[in-house]
Amino acid sequence: MPGTRTNVRRADGRVVVVEVEGDLDLSTEAVLRTGLETGLTEASKTSTPVLVADLGRVTFLGSIGMTRLIESRDDAAAVGVAFGVVARPGGIVARALEVAGMKQVFPIDSTLDGVLARTRR
Known part of the structure; x- marks a missing residue:
């Protein structure tokens, strides 16, 4: 099984996207944290x-x-940066986020454009 990793990139010149791949659990939380912190610093x-x-x-x-996603949303809000999540529809991640009520915490959509439509001021 490949390891968990992140990639930080720019989309449309204004948006920083942290692409995440692999399992997100206690043993890989630091990878997610580092990727999101790097993205927020860039943003x-x-x-x-x-x-x-x-x-x-x-x-x-x-x-x-x-928990790390919620903390990143809070960190982003503290410096005036909007935060959202892309999750594959019907996938295990989208279901977990839905069951946990995360749609009330930050915008979630199946596409980057969908998230941006919900986060733009």
Whole structure:
């Protein structure tokens, strides 16, 4: 099984996307944290108003992963950056986020454009 990893990239010149791949559990939480912190640093340095966690290639999302997403949303809000999540519809991650009520915490959509439509001010 491949390890968990993140990739930080820009989309449309204003949005920072943290692409995440693999399992998100206690043993891999640091990978997610580091990726999201790097993304937020990039977003806040360049006045990018949106940070998106793309979980489309995540194969498992444990409670520690959800906690990290909430903390990242809070960290982003503290510096004026909007936060959202991309999750594959019908997938295990989207179901876990839905069951946990995360749609009330931050925007979740199946596409980057969908998340951006919900986060743009």
